[in-house]
Amino acid sequence: MVRFQDVSLRYGAGPEILDRVSLDLAPGSFHFVIGASGAGKSSLLKMMYLANRPTSGRISLFGRDVSSLSRHDAALLRRRIGVVFQDFRLLDHLSTLDNVALPLKVSGQRSDEIRKDVVELLTWVGLADHLDAKPATLSGGQQQRVAIARAVVSRPSLLLADEPTGNVDNRIAERLLYLFEELNKRGTTIVVATHNEALISRFNYPVIRLVRGEVRLEHAETLIRTSDMPGRAAADYGTRDTSLPVEGNPESAG
Numbered sequence: 001m002v003r004f005q006d007v008s009l010r011y012g013a014g015p016e017i018l019d020r021v022s023l024d025l026a027p028g029s030f031h032f033v034i035g036a037s038g039a040g041k042s043s044l045l046k047m048m049y050l051a052n053r054p055t056s057g058r059i060s061l062f063g064r065d066v067s068s069l070s071r072h073d074a075a076l077l078r079r080r081i082g083v084v085f086q087d088f089r090l091l092d093h094l095s096t097l098d099n100v101a102l103p104l105k106v107s108g109q110r111s112d113e114i115r116k117d118v119v120e121l122l123t124w125v126g127l128a129d130h131l132d133a134k135p136a137t138l139s140g141g142q143q144q145r146v147a148i149a150r151a152v153v154s155r156p157s158l159l160l161a162d163e164p165t166g167n168v169d170n171r172i173a174e175r176l177l178y179l180f181e182e183l184n185k186r187g188t189t190i191v192v193a194t195h196n197e198a199l200i201s202r203f204n205y206p207v208i209r210l211v212r213g214e215v216r217l218e219h220a221e222t223l224i225r226t227s228d229m230p231g232r233a234a235a236d237y238g239t240r241d242t243s244l245p246v247e248g249n250p251e252s253a254g
């Protein structure tokens, strides 16, 4: 699904951010990407989304070498990728519902079906009471959940999420990861970049750790356990609930 062969990246005359990185993410896999601030997590994801070109090396997506793609083919390929950026990129003039519905409208789905799907998803992420709200009236964490709902609503083949739980409390963060897990069970390949090692240690997936431009493959379970976390943070986690979608609001669940 995603293959990097000896991929290096530097911005302008700056230092090497990634140094001959090789990765092979199989279709249907789930990976976390972790590393210190500035380690290159966002840069790695941006290359997977074709927003950054490597300085050297080869990147293949969906089995195709991306360096040889026409602009048109690159755009078609991007349609199969759902992305959650750190800065959300919501459309200010659209409501929560319309922001999330947009990818489905573009694909030509019937509007009554779209509304049903979108309301169900927004209920899952705890935004059932904010369907008509414009982004400017939502908190950072609420905007983040709108962005996540928009990224997953069309069930992309590949989901790239950059720090998707950075603005929500641990209980909601964990719930959002269950949403990704559920999507993964239905076939979506998932890549989640995050700082939150304690959160991902509860999930049984491989970890790509970026250290000084190189990648190390680890397993989330070997990271710090939530039971090692200071009291409040550990207690914030809810009980595991993998059904999707669900009735009710995660903010009142747990």
Ligand SMILES: Nc1ncnc2c1ncn2[C@@H]1O[C@H](COP(=O)(O)OP(=O)(O)OP(=O)(O)O)[C@@H](O)[C@H]1O
Pocket (backbone or CB within 6 Å): 011, 014, 017, 035, 036, 037, 038, 039, 040, 041, 042, 043, 044, 195
């Ligand atoms: N467009 C750019 N131009 C120049 N340097 C950049 C650019 N984007 C990122 N960098 C630099 O590349 C390095 C890696 O940045 P990146 O955002 O990929 O790291 P990160 O691991 O995602 O960090 P964080 O966890 O803080 O988001 C940093 O030193 C950053 O300053």
